[in-house]
Amino acid sequence: MSLVQLDDYGPWTVTPKPRSETDLQAFQSRLFADLADFVGSRDGYAFFGRFDNMIAVTNGIDPETHERFQERVRNRYPVTASVGIGRAPTPAAALGAASEALQSAGGAQDPARESAIAVAGPDRSSGHVTIAHFDVVDATATYTNTHNAVDTNLTIQRATTELASYLRSEHDGVTQFVGGDNVVAACPPLDEAQFDEALAHVEAVAGVTLQVGVGAGSTARDAGQEAKEALERCRETGTRFARGD
Amino acid sequence: MSLVQLDDYGPWTVTPKPRSETDLQAFQSRLFADLADFVGSRDGYAFFGRFDNMIAVTNGIDPETHERFQERVRNRYPVTASVGIGRAPTPAAALGAASEALQSAGGAQDPARESAIAVAGPDRSSGHVTIAHFDVVDATATYTNTHNAVDTNLTIQRATTELASYLRSEHDGVTQFVGGDNVVAACPPLDEAQFDEALAHVEAVAGVTLQVGVGAGSTARDAGQEAKEALERCRETGTRFARGD
Amino acid sequence: MSLVQLDDYGPWTVTPKPRSETDLQAFQSRLFADLADFVGSRDGYAFFGRFDNMIAVTNGIDPETHERFQERVRNRYPVTASVGIGRAPTPAAALGAASEALQSAGGAQDPARESAIAVAGPDRSSGHVTIAHFDVVDATATYTNTHNAVDTNLTIQRATTELASYLRSEHDGVTQFVGGDNVVAACPPLDEAQFDEALAHVEAVAGVTLQVGVGAGSTARDAGQEAKEALERCRETGTRFARGD
Amino acid sequence: MSLVQLDDYGPWTVTPKPRSETDLQAFQSRLFADLADFVGSRDGYAFFGRFDNMIAVTNGIDPETHERFQERVRNRYPVTASVGIGRAPTPAAALGAASEALQSAGGAQDPARESAIAVAGPDRSSGHVTIAHFDVVDATATYTNTHNAVDTNLTIQRATTELASYLRSEHDGVTQFVGGDNVVAACPPLDEAQFDEALAHVEAVAGVTLQVGVGAGSTARDAGQEAKEALERCRETGTRFARGD
Numbered sequence: 001m002s003l004v005q006l007d008d009y010g011p012w013t014v015t016p017k018p019r020s021e022t023d024l025q026a027f028q029s030r031l032f033a034d035l036a037d038f039v040g041s042r043d044g045y046a047f048f049g050r051f052d053n054m055i056a057v058t059n060g061i062d063p064e065t066h067e068r069f070q071e072r073v074r075n076r077y078p079v080t081a082s083v084g085i086g087r088a089p090t091p092a093a094a095l096g097a098a099s100e101a102l103q104s105a106g107g108a109q110d111p112a113r114e115s116a117i118a119v120a121g122p123d124r125s126s127g128h129v130t131i132a133h134f135d136v137v138d139a140t141a142t143y144t145n146t147h148n149a150v151d152t153n154l155t156i157q158r159a160t161t162e163l164a165s166y167l168r169s170e171h172d173g174v175t176q177f178v179g180g181d182n183v184v185a186a187c188p189p190l191d192e193a194q195f196d197e198a199l200a201h202v203e204a205v206a207g208v209t210l211q212v213g214v215g216a217g218s219t220a221r222d223a224g225q226e227a228k229e230a231l232e233r234c235r236e237t238g239t240r241f242a243r244g245d
Numbered sequence: 246m247s248l249v250q251l252d253d254y255g256p257w258t259v260t261p262k263p264r265s266e267t268d269l270q271a272f273q274s275r276l277f278a279d280l281a282d283f284v285g286s287r288d289g290y291a292f293f294g295r296f297d298n299m300i301a302v303t304n305g306i307d308p309e310t311h312e313r314f315q316e317r318v319r320n321r322y323p324v325t326a327s328v329g330i331g332r333a334p335t336p337a338a339a340l341g342a343a344s345e346a347l348q349s350a351g352g353a354q355d356p357a358r359e360s361a362i363a364v365a366g367p368d369r370s371s372g373h374v375t376i377a378h379f380d381v382v383d384a385t386a387t388y389t390n391t392h393n394a395v396d397t398n399l400t401i402q403r404a405t406t407e408l409a410s411y412l413r414s415e416h417d418g419v420t421q422f423v424g425g426d427n428v429v430a431a432c433p434p435l436d437e438a439q440f441d442e443a444l445a446h447v448e449a450v451a452g453v454t455l456q457v458g459v460g461a462g463s464t465a466r467d468a469g470q471e472a473k474e475a476l477e478r479c480r481e482t483g484t485r486f487a488r489g490d
Numbered sequence: 491m492s493l494v495q496l497d498d499y500g501p502w503t504v505t506p507k508p509r510s511e512t513d514l515q516a517f518q519s520r521l522f523a524d525l526a527d528f529v530g531s532r533d534g535y536a537f538f539g540r541f542d543n544m545i546a547v548t549n550g551i552d553p554e555t556h557e558r559f560q561e562r563v564r565n566r567y568p569v570t571a572s573v574g575i576g577r578a579p580t581p582a583a584a585l586g587a588a589s590e591a592l593q594s595a596g597g598a599q600d601p602a603r604e605s606a607i608a609v610a611g612p613d614r615s616s617g618h619v620t621i622a623h624f625d626v627v628d629a630t631a632t633y634t635n636t637h638n639a640v641d642t643n644l645t646i647q648r649a650t651t652e653l654a655s656y657l658r659s660e661h662d663g664v665t666q667f668v669g670g671d672n673v674v675a676a677c678p679p680l681d682e683a684q685f686d687e688a689l690a691h692v693e694a695v696a697g698v699t700l701q702v703g704v705g706a707g708s709t710a711r712d713a714g715q716e717a718k719e720a721l722e723r724c725r726e727t728g729t730r731f732a733r734g735d
Numbered sequence: 736m737s738l739v740q741l742d743d744y745g746p747w748t749v750t751p752k753p754r755s756e757t758d759l760q761a762f763q764s765r766l767f768a769d770l771a772d773f774v775g776s777r778d779g780y781a782f783f784g785r786f787d788n789m790i791a792v793t794n795g796i797d798p799e800t801h802e803r804f805q806e807r808v809r810n811r812y813p814v815t816a817s818v819g820i821g822r823a824p825t826p827a828a829a830l831g832a833a834s835e836a837l838q839s840a841g842g843a844q845d846p847a848r849e850s851a852i853a854v855a856g857p858d859r860s861s862g863h864v865t866i867a868h869f870d871v872v873d874a875t876a877t878y879t880n881t882h883n884a885v886d887t888n889l890t891i892q893r894a895t896t897e898l899a900s901y902l903r904s905e906h907d908g909v910t911q912f913v914g915g916d917n918v919v920a921a922c923p924p925l926d927e928a929q930f931d932e933a934l935a936h937v938e939a940v941a942g943v944t945l946q947v948g949v950g951a952g953s954t955a956r957d958a959g960q961e962a963k964e965a966l967e968r969c970r971e972t973g974t975r976f977a978r979g980d
Contacts, residue, residue, distance in 0.1 A: 003394050010385065010425060018473035020466070021378075021423065022285025023565035026278040028424050029293070030566075033271040033278070037769070038776065040267025041803060048274070049398055051424035053389065068776060075513035076520075078568050096393035107390045133266075140255065144298065145352045148341035149248050150419050153294050154409055161406045164399055174395050178266065179273050179296035180255060221265070228263035268810040275811075279527070286528065286558060313531060320758035321765075323813045493884050500875065500915060508963035510956070511868075511913065512775025516768040518914050519783070523761040523768070530757025538764070539888050541914035543879065586883035597880045623756075630745065634788065635842045638831035639738050640909050643784050644899055651896045654889055664885050668756065669763050669786035670745060711755070718753035 001094040001174065001186070002056040002066065003084040003102055004035060007116075008109050009052045012079055028052070031077060038069050045131070045184070045220035047176035053108075055095065055174065057186050057220035058085065059129055063119055070115045080115045082106070087121030090172035091186040097121045130216045131223040132173075132185045132195065133231045134163065137209040137240070139181035156181055159208035166201050170194075184224070189216065192241050199240060211235075215244040246339040246419065246431070247311065248329040248347055249280060249299040252361075253354050257324055273297070276322060283314050290376070290429070290465035292421035298353075300340065300419065302431050302465035303330065304374055308364055315360045325360045327351070332366030335417035336431040342366045375461045376468040377418075377430045377440065378476045379408065382454040382485070384426035401426055404453035411446050415439075429469070434461065437486050444485060456480075460489040491584040491664065491676070492556065493574040493592055494525060494544040497606075498599050502569055518542070521567060528559050535621070535674070535710035537666035543598075545585065545664065547676050547710035548575065549619055553609055560605045570605045572596070577611030580662035581676040587611045620706045622663075622675045622685065623717040624653065627699040627730070629671035646671055649698035656691050660684075674714070679706065685731050701725075705734040736829040736909065736921070737801065738819040738837055739770060739789040742851075743844050747814055763787070766812060773804050780866070780919070780955035782911035788843075790830065790909065792921050792955035793820065794864055798854055805850045815850045817841070822856030825907035826921040832856045865951045867908075867920045867930065868962040869898065872944040872975070874916035891916055894943035901936050905929075919959070924951065927976050934975060946970075950979035 013019055028051040035054055036046040042065060045057040058066070066083045073081045082105060086097030101120035106113030136143070136156065143152040160177040163185075167173035171194065173187035199210050211234040215226025226244030233242040258264055273296040280299055281291040287310060290302040303311070311328045318326045327350060331342030346365035351358030381388070381401065388397040405422045408430075412418035416439065418432035444455050456479040460471025471489030478487040503509055518541040525544055529536040532555065535547040548556070556573045563571045572595060576587030591610035596603030626633070626646065633642040650667040653675075657663035661684065663677035689700050701724040705716025716734030723732040748754055763786040770789055771781040777800060780792040793801070801818045808816045817840060821832030836855035841848030871878070871891065878887040895912040898920075902908035906929065908922035934945050946969040950961025961979030968977040 005389075013425075014473070014477055018470065018477060019565050020285060020561065021429065021469050021473065022281040022289075022291055022466075023562055025291060025293070025423060026281040026285070027566050029274040029278040029281070033274040034772070036267040036271040036274070037772065037807070040265060040271070041773065041776070041807075044267075046267055046270060048270070049394070050401060050426070053394055053398070053425075055394065055398075071510065072513055072772070072776075074568070075509050076517050076568065078564075078566065092393065092395050095395050099392065099394045103390055107385065109385050140353050144250075145348055147344070148337065149294065149298055149300065149344045150337050150340045150413055153298070153300075154406070154413060156295060157406050157409065161399070161402050164402065168395055168399060178270060180258075180298075181295070184266065221267075224266050225263065228259070228266065232259055232263060264810050265806065268807055272811050282524070282527065282562070283531065286531070286562075316755065317527070317531075317758055319813070320754050321762050321813065323809070323811065495879075503915075504963070504967055508960065508967060510775060511919065511959050511963065512771040512779075512781055512956075515781060515783070515913060516771040516775070519764040519768040519771070523764040526757040526761040526764070530755060530761070534757075536757055536760060538760070539884065540891060540916070543884055543888070543915075545884065545888075582883065582885050585885045589882070589884045593880055598875050630843050634740075635838055637834070638827065639784065639788055639790060639834045640827050640830050640903055643788070643790075644896070644903060646785060647896050647899065651889070651892050654892065658885055658889060667785075668760060670748075670788075671785070674756065711757075714756050715753065718749070718756065722749055722753060 001086055001091055001098050002058045003095060003098040004054040004056065005082050005084070005102055005108055006052045007080045007082055007114050008111055009079055010109060027077070031073065034072065034076070035069065038072070040221070043219035043221040045186070045224055047178070047184070049176070055176070057091070057129060059127055059219055063117060066117060070117065074115060082113055082116040085117070085119045090188050091174040092168055092172040094121065095174055127218045128216065129218070129220050129223045130187050130189050130214065131220060131227045132187055132212050132214045133224065133227040134183040134185070134210045134212045135231065136181035137211050155206070155208060159202050159206040159210065162206045163198065163202050163210070166198055186220070192243070195241050211240045213242050213244070246331055246336055246343050247301040247303045248340060248343040249301065250327050250329070250347055250353055251297045252325045252327055252359050253356055254297045254324055255354060272322070276318065279317065279321070280314065283317070285466070288464035288466040290431070290469055292423070292429070294421070300421070302336070302374060304372060304464055308362060311362060315362065319360060327358055327361040330362070330364045335433050336419040337413055337417040339366065340419055372463045373461065374463070374465050374468045375432050375434050375459065376465060376472045377432055377457050377459045378469065378472040379428040379430070379455045379457045380476065381426035382456050400451070400453060404447050404451040404455065407451045408443065408447050408455070411443055431465070437488070440486050456485045458487050458489070491576055491581055491588050492546040492548045493585060493588040494546065495572050495574070495592055495598055496542045497570045497572055497604050498601055499542045499569055500599060517567070521563065524562065524566070525559065528562070530711070533709035533711040535676070535714055537668070537674070539666070545666065547619060549617060549709055553607060556607060560607065564605060572603055572606040575607070575609045580678050581664040582658055582662040584611065585664055617708045618706065619708070619710050619713045620677050620679050620704065621710060621713040621717045622677055622702050622704045623714065623721045624673040624675070624700045624702045625721065626671035627701050645696070645698060649692050649696040649700065652696045653688065653692050653700070656688055676710070682731055682733070689730060701730045703732050703734070736821055736826055736833050737791040737793045738830060738833040739791065740817050740819070740837055740843055741787045742815045742817055742849050743846055744787045744814055745844060762812070766808065769807065769811070770804065773807070775956070778954035778956040780921070780959055782913070782919070784911070790911070792864060794862055794954055798852060801852060805852065809850060817848055817851040820852070820854045825923050826909040827903055827907040829856065830909055862953045863951065864953070864955050864958045865922050865924050865949065866955060866958040866962045867922055867947050867949045868959065868966045869918040869920070869945045869947045870966065871916035872946050890941070890943060894937050894941040894945065897941045898933065898937050898945070901933055921955070927978070930976050946975045948977050948979070
């Protein structure tokens with residue numbers, strides 16, 4: 001997992017006075033889009049996280065390639081980005097290692113840190129990723145077409161938060177809302193019963209019925225495509241869980 | 246308030262088979278960035294919402310101008326966008342009116358709906374907006390520089406969800422995470438005690454200490470800039486609440 | 491007419507060492523795309539010019555609005571932009587006035603110049619624009635589908651250069667290649683015979699047969715749309731010249 | 736060399752009626768920027784060409800990778816792109832082979848052609864590229880800071896056209912204006928005298944004094960960086976020609 005953190009970004013957004021919020025929104029979104037393209041075309045996955053702290057699943061992408069992304073940011077944007085790369089048996093542990101590596105290289109608002117890169121963990125990762133792709137059963141009919149958008153958004157947001165907390169505490173997963181009613185998690189290999197429990201938990205605490213497609217592979221792209229195709233089978237067959245072949 | 250909803254987007258993302266997730270991420274983020282630019286340069290505010298359902302504070306921006314944005318989407322992207330515009334005394338009621346207007350024009354996955362636009366509410370809005378801009382007290386030192394990014398993200402996400410739920414149920418506000426540790430709400434005019442209660446609620450249920458700057462004006466941009474400057478005063482003085490002059 | 495000039499850009503591209511050429515290409519193109527959006531949504535026209543010196547037809551767009559674009563550049567890119575705005579009876583004279591105004595504010599590589607803005611000419615422009623939209627007769631069959639792309643590109647490039655030189659010297663027009671086989675000129679009101687002569691000149695010196703649609707209006711958008719529709723009539727009827735109603 | 740051609744683009748731009756010109760400008764520029772990023776991060780070079788016909792130096796980038804770019808276009812834009820890939824001893828011959836391959840797959844406005852890909856030439860290219868990077872000696876002082884922008888643009892444009900024609904006819908090179916006063920050519924290995932003649936030709940017919948840095952390598956990026964660094968030495972030492980080590 002990689003953690004991409006903008007350098008000294010908070011202070012920049014208010015220097016010399018608070019910058020236009022819509023400009024910041026547009027700027028952050030485009031920078032993330034660039035990361036998604038960059039990582040995506042190398043078979044990884046990118047998550048917007050908090051925009052100033054973006055997360056990527058980057059199995060098989062070496063540090064030199066990350067530097068190329070840093071160069072691109074430096075050439076295109078008024079800010080720079082530092083990167084922590086962590087390798088560990090679970091996604092959350094890998095992201096923890098990445099976080100610590102980056103913290104060692106300097107704080108997020110340390111003016112001296114600029115385009116730093118830090119790596120932690122064993123030399124080679126296992127090369128195996130599991131991706132779970134969730135969505136809300138019948139979201140359009142149940143929510144979008146019948147409720148105030150503010151409530152639909154809140155409902156999805158709460159379901160996401162509960163799912164992310166659960167997968168973090170129970171299985172060391174890293175979970176991200178990816179738009180619409182879709183949520184993607186990088187997680188260890190789990191069995192169907194474990195996913196059923198996760199869905200049941202979200203239904204119990206947030207009142208939202210999810211379904212999930214699960215895929216595995218040597219890259220996030222392979223695992224993720226498999227997960228998406230499995231989720232299609234859920235949509236077609238009405239089952240709540242499907243796994244790629 | 247305006248609700249910008251991509252037409253028949255869910256089905257498109259899986260036709261003929263599931264499209265690359267990073268391509269979708271990049272696509273959605275750029276489309277939102279375009280909305281932020283478009284609305285921002287007309288003194289409004291734009292929120293990414295769920296990306297396929299974006300929200301904008303658009304006082305003083307007429308329907309014809311919204312059509313220009315729809316034209317731009319049609320000319321630039323492989324999807325179209327429909328728009329609901331709602332006017333009402335509170336942000337949530339306005340977004341509710343916008344949601345209903347859009348729903349009347351056709352469901353989100355109705356293949357016949359394309360670039361629809363629908364308006365609900367009185368002819369002229371009050372022309373007065375209140376924007377509250379929140380952030381987490383000392384977020385970088387307390388979280389970013391010391392915790393696993395997965396946990397920091399979850400903490401901020403939970404605080405956002407709790408704040409958004411509270412402002413929705415208590416004050417009919419519309420709240421959006423906008424990156425980093427920043428959360429923006431369009432809300433009715435509230436007094437300091439009401440904001441104190443909101444902060445206390447989030448502290449109690451999510452364990453996160455927020456501060457807030459509040460601004461008002463005839464456009465979201467004016468109100469928002471005032472709110473951002475007020476929040477700067479919080480950061481400088483250590484107070485938890487500040488209001489623009 | 492407005493001249494948008496990046497500040498101290500040449501030196502930046504080689505500091506501390508030459509930056510990646512494709513990064514610069516992508517950067518320049520996106521900055522121009524932002525200008526096109528910004529100006530376009532205010533009914534103007536934008537031309538990429540030399541990318542570090544972009545040109546816009548900006549009747550009716552006031553200096554404060556230009557400053558908003560400068561703010562956006564500052565918030566989004568690692569460079570700033572200065573702007574000269576010129577008003578005069580012909581497009582070339584207006585661009586000359588804009589050039590001089592900008593030069594007075596500081597040279598293009600003057601490190602002290604940053605986001606300058608300078609205006610020259612009478613307080614109010616005439617509010618009338620003529621746009622001529624040219625393309626190559628039957629370009630796809632004659633060139634694209636039958637020749638080496640290097641030669642097709644050269645042919646179109648030479649035709650553009652000759653047309654631009656002619657319209658500049660004979661009619662004080664400002665001419666820009668806009669992609670494909672399309673060329674757009676801002677020019678004074680000319681009659682059909684004058685356009686015929688321009689087409690005959692290009693045919694004689696570059697061997698390329700053009701057709702042209704002409705429109706007029708109070709904004710570049712109105713004039714340009716009229717020109718584009720007139721050009722469609724040329725395509726349909728086989729005439730070499732058409733003018734909007 | 737690769738030729739990236741938008742499918743049935745001309746008709747699309749006027750369906751159902753002519754689309755906003757600034758929208759088209761922004762759209763084309765962003766699509767090219769995406770190509771520049773995509774190719775650039777694989778060590779190639781991309782040229783905007785005519786925007787609907789873009790050119791890339793793609794040594795070592797296989798057809799499957801080109802398909803990934805086509806997928807990205809399909810997922811992001813309202814148009815598709817077909818690609819011809821040609822291999823040959825000189826850049827112009829390679830682009831000719833790419834053009835013919837693409838033409839065999841269908842005409843540019845053939846509605847049936849969509850995301851086609853066609854390859855021509857020997858299985859493996861020589862893996863050696865020469866890049867020449869030209870600019871105008873003292874362009875800022877001589878032109879930008881002292882002339883009407885319309886004339887400066889024309890001067891550079893004419894110099895570019897003459898240089899491109901010369902390198903095409905004499906040395907089978909492919910030449911592209913890349914912004915500012917910069918022109919880049921992919922060419923066979925030429926000696927200093929041959930470059931001197933090219934510069935002399937441009938000086939004679941266009942009255943513009945150029946200088947050139949030349950680099951070679953197994954990828955366009957390597958060759959191009961070497962050329963850019965050589966050009967820096969020209970700027971520093973006042974010589975008109977420099978070659979990378």
